[in-house]
Structure formats: C-alpha cells, structure tokens
Amino acid sequence: MKQIILITDGCSNVGIDPAAAAAQAYEDGIVVNVIGVLDGGDLGERGAAEVERIAASGGGMSRVVHAKDIARTVQMMTRQTVAHTIRQVIHTELSTIMGQDTDVAALPPGKRAQVVEVMDQLNEEAALQVALLIDASGSMRAKLPAAKEAIQDLMLSLQARRGKSELAVFHYPGRQERSVELDLGWSSDLSAPDKLFQKLNMKGTTPTGPAIIEVLKYMAGPSSAQANRDDYAVVEPLQTREGLFRDYMV
Amino acid sequence: MTIWSKQESVRSASARMLPTGARIRGLYNERTYLIERLLGEGANGCVYLVSRGRKQVAALKLGYDAAGLQSEINLLSGLNSKDKPYLLDADDAEVEGIRCPFYVMPYVEGVRVTAFIAKRGRDWTYILIRQLLARLDELHRQGWAFGDVKPENILVSESGRAALVDYGGVSRFGDSVRQFTELYDRGYWHAGSRTAEPSYDIFAVAVLGLRLLAGHEQFDARAGHIPQNRGPEQLLTLARQTPACKPIAGFLSKAIHNRYASTGEALQDYRQQLLKWGGLKALEPLHLPWLPVAFASSFLTFVFLMWLVYS
Numbered sequence: 329m330k331q332i333i334l335i336t337d338g339c340s341n342v343g344i345d346p347a348a349a350a351a352q353a354y355e356d357g358i359v360v361n362v363i364g365v366l367d368g369g370d371l372g373e374r375g376a377a378e379v380e381r382i383a384a385s386g387g388g389m390s391r392v393v394h395a396k397d398i399a400r401t402v403q404m405m406t407r408q409t410v411a412h413t414i415r416q417v418i419h420t421e422l423s424t425i426m427g428q429d430t431d432v433a434a435l436p437p438g439k440r441a442q443v444v445e446v447m448d449q450l451n452e453e454a455a456l457q458v459a460l461l462i463d464a465s466g467s468m469r470a471k472l473p474a475a476k477e478a479i480q481d482l483m484l485s486l487q488a489r490r491g492k493s494e495l496a497v498f499h500y501p502g503r504q505e506r507s508v509e510l511d512l513g514w515s516s517d518l519s520a521p522d523k524l525f526q527k528l529n530m531k532g533t534t535p536t537g538p539a540i541i542e543v544l545k546y547m548a549g550p551s552s553a554q555a556n557r558d559d560y561a562v563v564e565p566l567q568t569r570e571g572l573f574r575d576y577m578v
Numbered sequence: 579m580t581i582w583s584k585q586e587s588v589r590s591a592s593a594r595m596l597p598t599g600a601r602i603r604g605l606y607n608e609r610t611y612l613i614e615r616l617l618g619e620g621a622n623g624c625v626y627l628v629s630r631g632r633k634q635v636a637a638l639k640l641g642y643d644a645a646g647l648q649s650e651i652n653l654l655s656g657l658n659s660k661d662k663p664y665l666l667d668a669d670d671a672e673v674e675g676i677r678c679p680f681y682v683m684p685y686v687e688g689v690r691v692t693a694f695i696a697k698r699g700r701d702w703t704y705i706l707i708r709q710l711l712a713r714l715d716e717l718h719r720q721g722w723a724f725g726d727v728k729p730e731n732i733l734v735s736e737s738g739r740a741a742l743v744d745y746g747g748v749s750r751f752g753d754s755v756r757q758f759t760e761l762y763d764r765g766y767w768h769a770g771s772r773t774a775e776p777s778y779d780i781f782a783v784a785v786l787g788l789r790l791l792a793g794h795e796q797f798d799a800r801a802g803h804i805p806q807n808r809g810p811e812q813l814l815t816l817a818r819q820t821p822a823c824k825p826i827a828g829f830l831s832k833a834i835h836n837r838y839a840s841t842g843e844a845l846q847d848y849r850q851q852l853l854k855w856g857g858l859k860a861l862e863p864l865h866l867p868w869l870p871v872a873f874a875s876s877f878l879t880f881v882f883l884m885w886l887v888y889s
Contacts, residue, residue: 433679481765481766488774
C-alpha cells in the first residue's frame with residue numbers, strides 16, 4: 329500500500345497542475361492525501377480550493393488544520409487510508425466472488441465477522457509506504473518544526489505495526505533547479521530528525537505539481553526492503569494464507 | 579468523487595438520532611429493543627440505553643460503518659465469558675429504510691471518573707486507580723491491551739466501582755495500539771513505543787492518576803506543546819511537586835519508566851504502597867464546612883430552650 333501525504337498552504341505557482349499530478353499518482357495506485365496548514369487566519373480561497381482539488385484527484389482526503397494539529401491529522405489520514413484501501417480491495421474481491429456489487433455490510437453476520445477479521449489483520453500486517461511531501465516555501469517555513477514533529481510521531485506509529493512500514497520525507501522547492509529535495513529515503517527508523525529540512529531553498533517558487541511527479545518517480549523505484557530479502561519474511565505468512573490478496577501486496 | 583464520499587453519506591444518513599420509544603428490530607436474531615435514551619455518540623456510532631421485555635436494560639450501539647462496527651463485535655465476542663458477558667447481541671436493523679448494523683452490550687451505570695472525584699473527593703482517586711489496574715489486569719490476562727485509557731472511558735458507579743467502557747482501542751498484544759489519546763499516550767511523552775503491551779496501559783493509568791491528583795490545570799500547563807519539553811522526566815517532576823502523589827510516588831515512577839513486566843505485578847506493588855502509607859486517614863483533615871454551623875445552631879437552640887424553661 330502506498331500513499332503520499334502532502335502538507336502545504338496550497339498556493340502552487342510553477343509547473344504542472346498539482347491536481348493533474350495527483351491524478352497520475354492515483355492511476356499508479358498511490359493515494360494522495362492533503363493537509364492544508366492555516367497561517368493565523370484562513371488558508372485563503374485559492375489555497376483551500378487547491379488543497380481540495382489535489383485530494384479529490386488523488387483519491388484521498390483533505391483537511392485544513394492549524395500547525396499544532398498536523399501530527400494528529402497525519403496519523404488519522406494514514407490509518408484511514410490503509411483501512412479504506414483494504415476495504416476497497418475486499419469489496420472488489422467479494423463482488424467478483426458473488427457476481428454482483430457486494431459490500432461487507434451485505435454479508436450475513438457470521439461471514440462478516442470472518443471477513444472483518446481478515447481486514448483487521450491486513451490493516452496491521454500489510455506492507456505500507458508513506459511518502460510525506462512538505463511545502464517549505466514562503467510562509468510554510470515557520471511550520472517546519474510542527475511538520476518535523478508529525479514525522480517523528482508517524483514514524484513511532486509505523487514502527488508499532490506488525491507489517492513492514494516505511495516512511496520517506498521530501499520537501500520542496502529543492503536547491504538550484506530541482507523541484508524537490510529528498511530528506512529521508514525509505515526508512516523504518518528516524519535516527520537523526522534534526523537532519524530534516526537542512527537544505528532549504530530560499531527562493532520563492534512553489535512547484536507543488538512537479539514535486540508530486542518527482543515523488544512518484546521515487547516511489548516507482550526500489551523500496552529499502554528489496555535490498556534485504558529477510559524483510560519480506562514479515563509479510564510472507566500472510567500472503568500464503570490469504571492467497572486472494574497476493575497480487576495486492578507490495 | 580473520492581473514496582471517502584461513500585462512507586460519509588452513509589454516516590450522515592444514520593447519524594439522525596433515534597427518538598425515545600423508537601424500536602430496533604434485528605433482522606437475523608429477531609430481537610426487538612425499545613430505545614430509552616441516547617447515552618453518547620462515538621466516532622463510529624451512537625450508543626443508546628435500550629430495554630427489551632420487562633426492565634431488562636442494556637446499551638445498544640448503532641453503527642455507521644459495518645466493517646468498523648464488526649471489528650468491535652469480533653473483539654467483544656472474543657472477550658465474552660460465562661461470568662462476564664461483553665456482547666449480548668449483534669445484528670442488523672433497518673432504520674428509516676437504511677440497513678444499519680448494531681450490537682448490544684451490558685449497560686454500565688455510572689458517571690465519568692472526573693465527575694465522580696469532583697463530587698466525592700480526591701481521596702477516591704487512589705482506590706479508583708487500583709480498580710483500574712485490576713480491570714486492566716483482567717483484560718491483559720486474555721492478551722489484549724485496552725489502548726485508549728482516558729477519563730471519558732472510565733465510568734464509576736454510585737457505590738464507587740470503576741468500569742472500562744468503549745472498547746474501540748482494544749488491541750492484541752504485539753499489534754499497534756488502535757486508538758489512543760495524546761495526553762495519555764506514551765509515544766506522545768517520548769516514553770516508549772505504541773505497541774500494545776501491558777506497560778502501555780500502565781503508563782496511561784499513571785499519567786491519568788497524576789493528572790487527577792495534580793489537577794488538570796496544573797497538568798495541562800506542563801503538558802507543553804513543545805516536543806522538546808515533553809518527556810517522562812517532566813511527568814515525574816510534576817509528581818514530585820504534587821503532595822497528593824506522594825503515597826503512590828513509587829508506582830508512578832516505575833509505571834512512567836515502563837518498569838512493570840505485568841499488570842499483576844503493578845497491581846501488587848500499588849496495593850502495597852497504599853497499605854504502607856497507612857490508608858486514607860493520613861490524608862489532609864476532613865473538610866466539613868457544615869460542622870461549625872451545625873454546632874453553633876444546636877448550641878443556640880439549646881440556649882433558647884434553657885431560656886424558655888427558666889424564664
């Protein structure tokens with residue numbers, strides 16, 4: 329399962345429309361969630377609309393919050409996205425088996441109990457990759473400490489999962505002509521949180537769309553797990569047990 | 579539009595409150611429940627006080643989302659035992675033309691722990707913490723952590739018995755904690771992982787105890803929003819500065835440092851500390867503002883009677 333969480337104030341001004349980039353992510357099976365960060369008063373009409381549009385195209389959810397609520401929101405989005413992705417997979421599988429549009433709710437209680445047990449297990453054990461993309465331009469710069477805290481907090485929750493869980497962190501704009509900067513490659517451990525957001529570009533563009541595209545390229549590449557076959561062992565028993573979802577596991 | 583829109587429409591459809599006197603009839607088990615009143619609204623459903631037949635009351639949770647509710651049902655039915663039922667019924671009902679899942683559990687009568695202490699006195703905190711540890715020990719023996727220990731999930735009966743309610747955070751040992759509240763979460767305090775294990779709940783009980791004894795204003799002033807100032811040492815400093823924490827200082831320190839291997843051990847240790855300290859009588863003198871008034875009025879009545887008799 330792969331998802332991107334974008335944290336921005338929603339005023340991109342360079343490159344491809346970020347909603348179009350998010351639509352591309354969605355086609356790749358990557359859900360894009362967006363957190364709009366308030367600066368004192370409100371996000372402004374344009375910012376709020378952009379946040380909403382990106383999430384709609386990315387098949388994800390959007391929330392507009394104060395900086396202090398970023399950590400909580402990141403947690404909630406990650407969990408809900410995992411739960412909904414699993415639910416959709418189950419829905420598709422059930423509909424294939426039953427030959428018509430069948431939701432968990434349509435099953436009789438006994439069967440429902442069994443299916444939900446599998447869903448809960450997948451929630452806990454399915455491999456998960458979350459890429460956090462943080463807008464570090466202009467007024468967002470003051471929000472970076474809150475973003476850093478949210479990253480540490482999410483890492484802690486991911487570490488508690490049974491399944492392989494990895495986090496990558498990016499910020500944009502990058503230095504020189506690059507649209508994005510990688511702060512942390514796929515990792516299950518945040519050893520040096522202070523190293524995040526060190527290479528800030530002080531120039532003013534906000535290339536949200538191009539940054540999403542760069543993150544997609546990175547996500548298409550190898551995960552850290554592929555370098556280490558032992559890491560797969562965590563997921564393997566589940567795959568053999570639940571043959572249905574084999575194709576779906578990353 | 580998005581994958582979320584479906585769930586939200588279902589939610590708004592069944593979020594309409596059911597009035598007193600409405601009936602809910604299970605489609606599979608065919609039991610009928612009469613709604614008495616709304617008890618509360620949670621993240622994934624409304625809980626009603628219901629009756630079935632004569633005088634049999636229970637709590638019924640009507641859900642928005644079949645998968646979410648079923649997850650709770652699975653858990654409660656796993657906890658069910660002969661001496662202590664957790665789940666009484668689980669079924670679907672048709673509410674205003676929409677099929678909604680529901681389940682029925684024993685009704686726990688009581689008030690929120692904070693309200694109980696405000697009414698009956700701070701002395702109760704010590705015994706309520708002990709009860710809480712005992713309730714958690716029962717759950718832990720079956721391999722589950724409660725997860726979301728917080729005042730909202732602890733009800734205390736008129737006779738002073740604490741019960742845990744809302745099992746939405748209950749997680750299998752070794753899994754990640756499903757649901758937690760920042761203030762009582764050891765991850766938030768940089769004091770350990772979010773893995774479901776006995777020490778996770780014990781930590782939350784210690785923080786809850788500290789918050790009850792220090793007072794929430796004091797506590798919340800400390801629970802700073804700056805992550806660098808948030809740590810187990812901050813909690814222990816507050817405990818040292820709070821005279822009311824003294825009797826259980828040893829427990830607080832061990833719990834906050836995750837030093838208890840099991841809840842049984844924590845409970846024993848806690849009990850012994852309470853005994854050693856000599857029980858509740860060592861606390862500050864009883865605060866009875868009505869006593870001098872009663873004394874003065876009875877004295878005046880006496881003087882008045884004497885005057886009546888002798889004049």
